[in-house]
Amino acid sequence: MTILKSAELDEEDAAVAPKLNVFGQIDDHAGAAVLAERPPVQAEHAHEGTAQTPSRTKKLKEVAKTLLPDSLFVSLLHHKCIGRYPNLLHPTTFNEKILQRNLHPDPRYIPLTDKLLVREYIADKIGEQHLIPLLCAPDAFTREVFDALPDAFVMKANHGSTFVEIVRNRSDTSFEELKALADKWLQTEFYYVARERHYRTIEPRIFFEQLLLDQRGQIPADFKLHCFNGCPGQRPTMYLLVISDRFGNATHGDVYDVDWNRLDIQIGPYTRSPVPAPRPPHLDKVLEVAGRLCEDFDYVRVDLYAPDDKVYFGELTFTPGAGVLPFKPDSIDYEWGKLLT
Numbered sequence: 001m002t003i004l005k006s007a008e009l010d011e012e013d014a015a016v017a018p019k020l021n022v023f024g025q026i027d028d029h030a031g032a033a034v035l036a037e038r039p040p041v042q043a044e045h046a047h048e049g050t051a052q053t054p055s056r057t058k059k060l061k062e063v064a065k066t067l068l069p070d071s072l073f074v075s076l077l078h079h080k081c082i083g084r085y086p087n088l089l090h091p092t093t094f095n096e097k098i099l100q101r102n103l104h105p106d107p108r109y110i111p112l113t114d115k116l117l118v119r120e121y122i123a124d125k126i127g128e129q130h131l132i133p134l135l136c137a138p139d140a141f142t143r144e145v146f147d148a149l150p151d152a153f154v155m156k157a158n159h160g161s162t163f164v165e166i167v168r169n170r171s172d173t174s175f176e177e178l179k180a181l182a183d184k185w186l187q188t189e190f191y192y193v194a195r196e197r198h199y200r201t202i203e204p205r206i207f208f209e210q211l212l213l214d215q216r217g218q219i220p221a222d223f224k225l226h227c228f229n230g231c232p233g234q235r236p237t238m239y240l241l242v243i244s245d246r247f248g249n250a251t252h253g254d255v256y257d258v259d260w261n262r263l264d265i266q267i268g269p270y271t272r273s274p275v276p277a278p279r280p281p282h283l284d285k286v287l288e289v290a291g292r293l294c295e296d297f298d299y300v301r302v303d304l305y306a307p308d309d310k311v312y313f314g315e316l317t318f319t320p321g322a323g324v325l326p327f328k329p330d331s332i333d334y335e336w337g338k339l340l341t
Contacts, residue, residue, distance in 0.1 A: 065192070066192050070102075070103055070195040070197070071088060071103060073195050074086070074088075074099050074102060074103070074194070074195050074322075074323065074324075075088065077194060077322075077324050078095065078096075078099065078323065078324050080324075081324035081325075081326060082095060082324060082326060082333075086099055086323075088100065088103070091337070092334065092337050093333040093334050093336075093337040094325075094327075094332075094333050094334075094336035094337045094339075094340055095321070095323045095324060095325055095333055095337075096323070096337065097323075097337060097340045098319050098320065098321070098322070098323035098325075098340075099323035099324075101318060101319050101323070102194065102195055102196045102197060102319050102322060102323055103195070103197060104197075105196070105197050105198035105318070105319075106198075106318070109198035109318045109319075110198050110201055110202065112316050112318070113198055113199065113202065113315075113316070113317075113318065114158050114159065114202045115156060115157075115158040115159075115207075115315060116137055116158045116205060116207055117158075118315070118316060119131055119134070122293075122313050125292060125293060126289055126292055126293065126313070130289060130311055130312055130313045131312070131313055132209045132210060132212060132305075132312050132313070132314075133209065133210040134207065134208075134209055134210075135149060135150070135153055135207075135208040135209060135210060136148070136149075136207065136208050137205060137206070137207035137208070138206070138207075141178070141179055141182050141206050143175050145208075146175040146178065146179075147175075149170060149208060150170070150210075151169055151170045151171070152167060152168050152169065152170070152211040153167050153170075153208050153209065153210065153211055154166050154167070154208065154209045154210070154211050155167065155178060155181075155182065155206065155207075155208055156206070156207055156208070156209065157182070157185040157186065157204060157205065157206055157207075158202065158204065158205045158206075158207060159188075159190050159199060159202040159203070159204040159205070160185075160188065160190030160193070160199060161190075161317075163185045163188075165178065165181060166211065166219070166247055167211070168211065182206045185204070185206070186204045186205075186206065188204075190202075193322070194322030194323070194324065195322075196319050196322055198318070198319075212305055212307055212312060213307065214307035214308055215307075215308055219245075219246070219247060219248075220305045220306060220307040221242050221243060221244045221246075221277075221305075221306070222242070222243040222246050222303060222305065222314065223240060223241075223242055223286055223290075223303065223304045223305065223306060224240070224241040224242075224243065224301055224302075224303050224317075224320075225238050225239070225240050225241075225286075225287075225290040225294075225301065225302045225303075225304065226238065226239045226240075226241065226299075226301050226320070226336070227290055227291070227293075227294035227297075227299065227300055227301070227302055228298070228299050228336075228339040228340060229298060229299075229339065229341070235258075235287070235291055236291060236294055236295075237339055238257075238258050238287065238290065238291075239255055239256070239257065239263070239265075240255065240256045240257070240258070241253055241254070241255050241267050241270075242254050242255075242256060242277065243270060244273065244277065251270065252270060252271055252272060252273040253266070253267060253268065253269075253270025253271070253272070254272050254273050254276065254277065255267060256276075258287055260279040260280075260283060262276040264329075265327065265328065265329075265332055266327070266328035267325065267326075267327060267332075268321060268325055268326060280306060281309070282306060282309050282311070285306075285309075285311050286304055286306050286311055289302075289304060289311050289313075290302040290304060293313075293316065297318070298340065298341060299318075299339075299340045300316055300317065300318055301316070301317040301318075301320045302316060303315045303316075303317065
């Protein structure tokens with residue numbers, strides 16, 4: 001028996017309350033037990049007398065997962081990714097506190113997470129010169145829209161992460177291929193991926209940006225600045241996760257402090273580079289921009305691109321890794337938890 005200190009239950013969680021007793025206990029097979037007690041999904045096909053195909057079984061599992069209440073879902077997901085159940089009543093680790101944000105998001109997260117709406121906030125906060133040029137955000141992706149795009153561009157969706165398609169040469173793709181991908185994105189309810197509730201009300205849209213390249217014709221490194229305790233006039237505590245060759249075959253992620261000392265930390269799936277990267281000549285500008293963007297929040301991850309001597313905004317992330325972000329060493333989860341008050 002493993003101890004799980006459950007979050008206070010919302011109305012939608014009430015149906016599963018018997019699964020979490022007054023001591024907050026749940027066994028390691030809780031997810032399977034809950035699904036087994038949800039007969040509508042299983043029973044619908046119980047008497048057909050045919051074997052389940054892998055794709056059909058996968059679809060059933062996906063449907064079944066949507067029936068789990070949020071607090072139970074994130075607890076099971078945290079256990080799967082981190083190796084322990086989270087304490088949602090009294091969170092202490094960074095991931096546990098991010099899970100609380102998933103379940104009880106600040107209303108500001110919604111417009112600032114929407115990758116189109118956030119552009120207005122960024123323009124007012126630090127200036128339009130830090131925005132990646134927007135080619136178009138059409139109401140519908142049509143062949144006319146495709147034909148009007150330049151040879152190189154990036155297609156994105158505004159309502160989640162990983163919705164990015166880089167096109168270096170339009171002749172290497174087709175309208176039909178991109179339209180199919182765009183439709184798949186638009187049909188994805190990103191909230192169900194990890195129950196980040198602030199994604200639920202974002203209206204999905206497709207948009208197109210200029211492809212950022214440095215002077216060598218390379219996609220610039222992705223600076224992900226974890227910013228704690230930002231406030232006007234004071235520099236927050238910052239850790240920089242720098243991801244190089246993100247869309248290539250030699251992706252690495254290195255963590256630095258603000259003085260560009262590489263730290264012995266691994267975040268998520270990214271392995272460290274064989275040697276540290278040289279200090280960027282405009283690092284101070286990157287830190288300045290991130291400092292201004294984080295000053296209204298006790299924690300936010302600010303994503304920036306810095307090709308050559310410019311700094312471009314990527315996104316604001318309030319729930320990085322959806323609260324199931326592995327750290328090496330694991331002690332960083334606790335150390336960062338102390339920073340997030």
